[in-house]
Amino acid sequence: MEISSILQGGYQHPLSRTWQGRQLNKSMLMYPIFITDDDDARVEVPTLPGQCRWGVNRLEGFLGPLVKKGLASVILFGVPMKCQKDPHGGPADDPNGPVIQAIKKIRQLFPDLYIATDVCLCEYTSHGHCGYLREDQTIDTELSIARIAEVALAYAKAGAHCVAPSDMMDGRIQAIKRRLIDEGYGNRCTLMSYSAKFASALYGPFRDAAGSSPSFGNRKCYQLPPNAKGLARRAIKRDVNEGADIIMVKPALPYLDVISDAAELARDLPLACYQVSGEYAMVCAGATQGVYDLRTMAFETCESMVRAGATIILTYFTPQFLDWLDEKP
Ligand SMILES: NCc1[nH]cc(CCC(=O)O)c1CC(=O)O
Ligand SMILES: [Zn+2]
Ligand SMILES: [Zn+2]
Numbered sequence: 001m002e003i004s005s006i007l008q009g010g011y012q013h014p015l016s017r018t019w020q021g022r023q024l025n026k027s028m029l030m031y032p033i034f035i036t037d038d039d040d041a042r043v044e045v046p047t048l049p050g051q052c053r054w055g056v057n058r059l060e061g062f063l064g065p066l067v068k069k070g071l072a073s074v075i076l077f078g079v080p081m082k083c084q085k086d087p088h089g090g091p092a093d094d095p096n097g098p099v100i101q102a103i104k105k106i107r108q109l110f111p112d113l114y115i116a117t118d119v120c121l122c123e124y125t126s127h128g129h130c131g132y133l134r135e136d137q138t139i140d141t142e143l144s145i146a147r148i149a150e151v152a153l154a155y156a157k158a159g160a161h162c163v164a165p166s167d168m169m170d171g172r173i174q175a176i177k178r179r180l181i182d183e184g185y186g187n188r189c190t191l192m193s194y195s196a197k198f199a200s201a202l203y204g205p206f207r208d209a210a211g212s213s214p215s216f217g218n219r220k221c222y223q224l225p226p227n228a229k230g231l232a233r234r235a236i237k238r239d240v241n242e243g244a245d246i247i248m249v250k251p252a253l254p255y256l257d258v259i260s261d262a263a264e265l266a267r268d269l270p271l272a273c274y275q276v277s278g279e280y281a282m283v284c285a286g287a288t289q290g291v292y293d294l295r296t297m298a299f300e301t302c303e304s305m306v307r308a309g310a311t312i313i314l315t316y317f318t319p320q321f322l323d324w325l326d327e328k329p
Contacts, residue, residue: 031318035098047205069322073114089121093154116162128214130167149179162190168222177243192246193239196232199223202278250274263309272312280316
């Protein structure tokens with residue numbers, strides 16, 4: 001045997017195995033949660049096992065035990081059920097709406113918990129699209145990004161540590177950054193861009209949870225085509241230049257090459273990826289079918305993302321990881 005043939009001597013011990021790459025840890029995990037406008041609600045989402053829509057009065061009981069276990073950050077999604085949706089997504093920045101109420105409540109209950117807010121219009125528009133539409137149903141980019149910047153500013157003013165636009169309208173990063181700076185929030189709020197967000201089949205359970213399916217058509221004119229490596233690279237570079245503080249790739253597991261590209265193109269920024277609702281549901285379904293052990297598969301998927309270059313992972317497995325990471329040898 002050649003001397004250079006032997007690798008196993010380097011990873012024969014559990015500790016030396018941890019030295020072979022970066023480790024998943026609790027501060028990387030950002031937990032996506034759904035906030036609805038029925039203050040006492042706790043409604044399970046059938047397609048997203050173990051996840052609920054929460055009313056603001058339930059947040060203390062829901063998040064308290066997780067914060068004790070080391071939950072570091074959440075990302076909030078508003079799920080308005082009672083309000084009147086309109087073509088401009090008017091309810092998105094309603095001061096009495098679920099997101100702004102939740103930001104204030106969480107700041108007060110858990111001052112150390114980092115609060116990111118998803119910024120989009122689809123949960124609030126009557127047509128369910130992520131921007132403004134012209135009469136011919138194409139996107140009106142200028143009006144969309146002005147409105148999205150306004151909503152982002154409202155969340156920053158309410159106390160969000162981070163605003164994360166998921167709409168995929170061109171130019172919104174610049175528009176939001178400008179607005180935050182002009183209003184004195186430039187250094188008080190992080191801007192995380194869903195930069196490479198693909199038109200994926202994996203968003204189904206989320207749309208059930210958030211009630212945000214488009215009422216007609218699809219999102220292919222603003223979310224990226226799954227084959228688009230070049231567009232993804234351009235979107236990442238553009239958003240870095242427009243002032244993003246964090247870049248995100250979404251979904252995560254089928255797009256590890258894009259995560260790896262982003263690690264190179266945005267090498268000076270933290271890099272997030274979103275293990276989306278359909279990925280979570282797939283991992284759960286396989287475990288239920290006996291294909292693999294849930295915990296082992298959850299670790300393998302997220303460790304792949306870390307290996308590809310992610311430093312932040314948005315995942316519905318966050319509560320379970322808080323337990324699993326304590327158990328790990
Ligand atoms: N603004 C759209 C948005 N915000 C979050 C998700 C998906 C997140 C998930 O699946 O977990 C989506 C995708 C979509 O509906 O097109
Ligand atoms: Zn949207
Ligand atoms: Zn969104």
